[in-house]
Amino acid sequence: MKYPTTILNLIECFKRFPGIGEKTAERLALSILDFDSETIELFSKSLKDSKTKIRRCEKCNNLSEDELCEICKDKTRNKDVLCVVEDPKNVILFEKINVFDGYYHVLNGLISPVDGINPEDINIASLIKKVKDDKIKEIILALKPSIEGETTSLYISKILEDTDVKITKIAYGIPLGAEIDYVDSLTLEMALENRIDISTNKNS
């Protein structure tokens, strides 16, 4: 005795998601039986739309349903600054804090020789071209503090060495509200290395 074919197919689909194993896939597939018809209809349609409607913004590689994404369409933003992120999820994160008003550039991955991801596999060439053509004044590298993130940051700054663009990197350190006791040693090392001067005397 096995599940009916439809359930087995659903389990099979759920198992293809990263981080979802046999047991969770089974649980999720069975939950679908409790969904109402509208949800099933919306789910099924959105799945198909994800293949047909979703594309990458031609300017920044962000997710979009049009040629340009909502941000690139917006002419009121600061065109001097470009925030370089790994994936579209990061764009949303930055937009939520509502502080950055420049444009983005989505790399769609990070350089990782171990996984066979080379600079030409991610959107670096288009970034370099954009920086030069659009006379960008500053690029902010907002990549995760990992070997891959650091390698990518290093690679980009090396390539842009002989241009006038200012290259900055977001600060890595102790997150607000965290207990220093529980912060890992690498983060603590970063926090120490990137310490900032707050002395108010003129002799410092």
Add this chain to the structure above:
Amino acid sequence: MKYPTTILNLIECFKRFPGIGEKTAERLALSILDFDSETIELFSKSLKDSKTKIRRCEKCNNLSEDELCEICKDKTRNKDVLCVVEDPKNVILFEKINVFDGYYHVLNGLISPVDGINPEDINIASLIKKVKDDKIKEIILALKPSIEGETTSLYISKILEDTDVKITKIAYGIPLGAEIDYVDSLTLEMALENRIDISTNKNS
């Protein structure tokens, strides 16, 4: 800036699964963008099939694509014994161990006054009718060791009090391979209460 509508819809759908929050829903929705067309097609079709093809077996309430499920269709099984389970997932679990050769009865829930689930909300009436009509010799209650499971077991045995059916309950105790130190106190209490006599002398 938000995600494109299609992504927002997918996130919305994933959030309807039990145990899936905003963050996980977002992660799952974005993973779909990496799926190939065949997977999307299969997923979308299976979702629709879950509404149109999947039904409940008319005899045992197990999941089925026909009037009777695969088990109820099988005439070679032992029709004297009925294993009563909470949901179709349990049927699969029992079938996997390949030890039980009787039929099943899926309650589709457990009595839980706190959640407003009364005996008439689950498949108890059909169980009682089946026990009487089919002259079942033994029903094995294989419900989970919780207040709801115990309440349901008690209710069923009370209702069948004046019939000849033998009512048994699967054993609750320490799982094989588990360290006694790590077993919770309720399980230990159950294990102690349900201890079995293994003495070999005749005086015991």
